[in-house]
Amino acid sequence: MNIVVCIKYVPDWEAPASQFRIEDTRLVPAPGIGYRISDTDDEAIEAALRLKEKHGGRVTAISLGPSAARDGLKHALAMGCDQAILLEDPAFEESDAAGTAVALAAAIRKLGEFDLILTGRQAADWDQGQVHAGIAELLGLPAVIPAKYIEWTGSEFIVHRIYEEGYEEVAVKPPCIVACSNEIAEPRYPTLRGIMAASRAQIPVWTAADLGVDPSQAGRAGRRTRVLRLYTPQVEARCEFIEGDTPEEIAAKLVQRLREEKLL
Amino acid sequence: MAAEARGIVAILEPAAAPTLTAEVLGVARRLGNDLSEPVTAVVLGGAQVEAGRLWELGADRVIRVVHPLLELFNLDAAVNALEPLLRRENPNVVLMAHTFQGRALGPALAFRLQTGVATDCVDLRTDSQDRWVVLTRSILGGNFRAEIVIGSRPQVVTLRPKAFPPAEPEVGRAGAEEEFTPELDPARIRQEVRRRVQEAPTEGVRLEDARIVVAGGRGLGGPENWYLIEELARALGAAVGASRAVTDAGWVPTSLQVGLTGKAISPDLYIAVGISGAVQHMAGVSSAKTIVAINKDPDATIFKYARFGVVGDAKQILPALIREVKKALGKE
Numbered sequence: 001m002n003i004v005v006c007i008k009y010v011p012d013w014e015a016p017a018s019q020f021r022i023e024d025t026r027l028v029p030a031p032g033i034g035y036r037i038s039d040t041d042d043e044a045i046e047a048a049l050r051l052k053e054k055h056g057g058r059v060t061a062i063s064l065g066p067s068a069a070r071d072g073l074k075h076a077l078a079m080g081c082d083q084a085i086l087l088e089d090p091a092f093e094e095s096d097a098a099g100t101a102v103a104l105a106a107a108i109r110k111l112g113e114f115d116l117i118l119t120g121r122q123a124a125d126w127d128q129g130q131v132h133a134g135i136a137e138l139l140g141l142p143a144v145i146p147a148k149y150i151e152w153t154g155s156e157f158i159v160h161r162i163y164e165e166g167y168e169e170v171a172v173k174p175p176c177i178v179a180c181s182n183e184i185a186e187p188r189y190p191t192l193r194g195i196m197a198a199s200r201a202q203i204p205v206w207t208a209a210d211l212g213v214d215p216s217q218a219g220r221a222g223r224r225t226r227v228l229r230l231y232t233p234q235v236e237a238r239c240e241f242i243e244g245d246t247p248e249e250i251a252a253k254l255v256q257r258l259r260e261e262k263l264l
Numbered sequence: 265m266a267a268e269a270r271g272i273v274a275i276l277e278p279a280a281a282p283t284l285t286a287e288v289l290g291v292a293r294r295l296g297n298d299l300s301e302p303v304t305a306v307v308l309g310g311a312q313v314e315a316g317r318l319w320e321l322g323a324d325r326v327i328r329v330v331h332p333l334l335e336l337f338n339l340d341a342a343v344n345a346l347e348p349l350l351r352r353e354n355p356n357v358v359l360m361a362h363t364f365q366g367r368a369l370g371p372a373l374a375f376r377l378q379t380g381v382a383t384d385c386v387d388l389r390t391d392s393q394d395r396w397v398v399l400t401r402s403i404l405g406g407n408f409r410a411e412i413v414i415g416s417r418p419q420v421v422t423l424r425p426k427a428f429p430p431a432e433p434e435v436g437r438a439g440a441e442e443e444f445t446p447e448l449d450p451a452r453i454r455q456e457v458r459r460r461v462q463e464a465p466t467e468g469v470r471l472e473d474a475r476i477v478v479a480g481g482r483g484l485g486g487p488e489n490w491y492l493i494e495e496l497a498r499a500l501g502a503a504v505g506a507s508r509a510v511t512d513a514g515w516v517p518t519s520l521q522v523g524l525t526g527k528a529i530s531p532d533l534y535i536a537v538g539i540s541g542a543v544q545h546m547a548g549v550s551s552a553k554t555i556v557a558i559n560k561d562p563d564a565t566i567f568k569y570a571r572f573g574v575v576g577d578a579k580q581i582l583p584a585l586i587r588e589v590k591k592a593l594g595k596e
Contacts, residue, residue: 013404013405013544014542017404017407017408017543020404020407020408022408025410027403027404027408040525096380097371097381098375098380101375121367121525122525124404124405125403125404126403126404126410127383127384127401127402127403127404127405127524128371128383128384128401129367129371129383129384130371130374130375130381130383132371133368133371133372133374133375134371134375136372136375137372137375137376138375141454142339142340142454142455143339143368143372144339144455145339145367145368145372146364146367146368148518160461161364161457162364162518163337163363163364163365163460164363164364164464164472164519164527165462165463165464165519166460166461166462166463166464166517166519167460167461167463167518168336168337168457168458168459168460168461169457169458169459169460169461170455170456170457170458171455171456171458172454172455172456173454176454176455181518181525182508182512182525183511183512183518186512223415224374224379224380224381224414224415224416225380225381225382225412225413225414225415226412226413226415227410227411227412228398228411228412228413229410229411230403230408230409230410230411231408231409231411232407232408232409233402233406233408233409235568235569237567237568238571239557239567239568239570239571239572239573240571240572240573241567241572241573241574241575242572242573242574243575246584247576247580247581247583247584247585248584248587248588250574250576250581250584251581251584251585251587251588252584252588254556254572254574254585254588255585255588255589255592257572258533258556258572259592261554263476263532263533263554264500264533264589264592264593
């Protein structure tokens with residue numbers, strides 16, 4: 001089974017907001033902020049590796065630049081991916097979801113035969129959740145968004161698509177694309193051997209020309225959305241702390257305050 | 265020359281909570297009024313939905329899209345059914361709720377129609393000169409907000425549940441209705457939705473509709489203490505929610521998860537127990553009226569959002585609180 005995993009390498013989204021600076025319409029992380037494979041993209045890698053371990057085949061990780069994403073791809077290799085490819089070109093800079101999907105879809109086409117594309121459900125920086133749907137549309141594939149379970153029966157994938165009250169069992173034939181939710185698989189830590197091998201690995205770089213991507217379809221030129229401004233929402237701190245010598249006293253005071261506020 | 269894109273289309277889910285339908289139609293009506301464009305409610309798979317209620321909530325026209333393949337949400341069927349309808353309608357704006365259906369359908373439809381989409385919007389306003397909508401999205405989990413515009417039509421927008429006021433019904437308001445039966449080519453329906461498995465509790469108050477929610481996080485120490493959350497919820501007549509940390513850890517089903525990747529809720533009272541208050545969690549309760557936080561760590565972020573705070577161990581506070589609540593509500 002040949003699986004392609006699309007990952008995004010993003011600034012640590014759990015860093016405090018004070019560690020980011022708004023510069024015009026861009027969010028700039030402080031110099032000390034680390035980058036990580038986005039939330040749920042690492043779960044997608046894990047899901048791919050488990051399918052490969054069970055059914056054989058290859059797992060290829062791809063990421064659209066910047067060049068820092070090379071470190072994310074090395075992490076993917078260290079986890080056990082067989083191959084990693086970086087898509088990098090000035091023509092890709094400032095791509096929104098539309099341009100990103102165009103570049104990733106072109107790279108997947110260039111890779112040749114595959115059975116399954118896995119992505120995370122939404123990248124942790126912009127929280128949009130669009131690129132999976134874009135790749136599906138561009139490659140003419142069925143998509144299941146978002147999934148918390150996937151298995152291969154030998155003829156089809158059984159995917160559990162999350163909905164508000166539980167999940168739906170969706171059967172889908174390869175090739176297809178599945179956006180992974182965090183429940184799908186707990187990502188493994190790379191082994192020392194994996195890290196060593198990944199550090200020596202060469203990661204090929206594919207440019208817009210390599211992919212035959214029309215520059216008008218990606219980067220700034222290909223944007224379908226425009227950011228007007230970024231700002232920090234104000235949170236007004238006004239917490240009234242309830243104190244007391246015993247849990248009983250605290251509980252009684254809290255209930256009294258809630259009743260005074262007509263909340264109980 | 266192509267006809268000018270005009271009109272607001274609201275794509276509705278027949279099974280959605282009535283308030284959610286009213287929220288989407290509330291936004292649709294507001295845009296319709298601001299831009300002087302008609303509002304069309306498109307009900308996906310909703311043969312039984314009464315047009316009357318949708319007219320009263322602001323729809324000028326109701327189109328029911330009916331096909332056996334639309335009874336359970338099937339992304340291929342939905343996109344293939346809506347594409348010809350939207351090409352015919354040629355709207356300026358397409359709205360839907362950012363439910364699990366909307367999360368998949370919004371982007372898929374936008375890419376099919378070769379236009380842009382803004383997901384999980386928390387606010388919006390019109391720029392009436394060019395009839396563009398300025399959309400506010402929360403980014404980096406909720407630490408920042410971005411105002412964006414989509415530079416092509418239809419402007420596809422998914423709306424965060426509970427972020428917009430529901431439309432007030434205008435009794436007696438009437439409109440038009442029609443049925444749209446899509447021709448679905450089986451070769452283009454490449455996935456089969458076999459069954460739906462309900463994991464959320466079928467008894468008690470629904471999390472999304474509850475006036476009071478008691479939610480637990482990792483600070484409870486372990487799943488063996490979860491009963492305290494349930495007991496407090498029972499005493500209060502509240503629904504139970506959870507942080508992603510504990511749904512990931514498998515203490516409770518995913519359907520209880522509150523937050524960016526779970527549910528958005530707007531209870532009058534939200535009691536967060538052992539939840540640190542990461543922005544990704546708070547994104548789901550930004551419309552809660554009053555937050556009570558119980559947490560061991562006096563520096564926990566949750567206290568920045570809370571109206572009332574208790575610094576202490578949930579295992580000690582909750583049993584006392586359960587007793588006090590029962591006493592106060594005369595359940596003892």
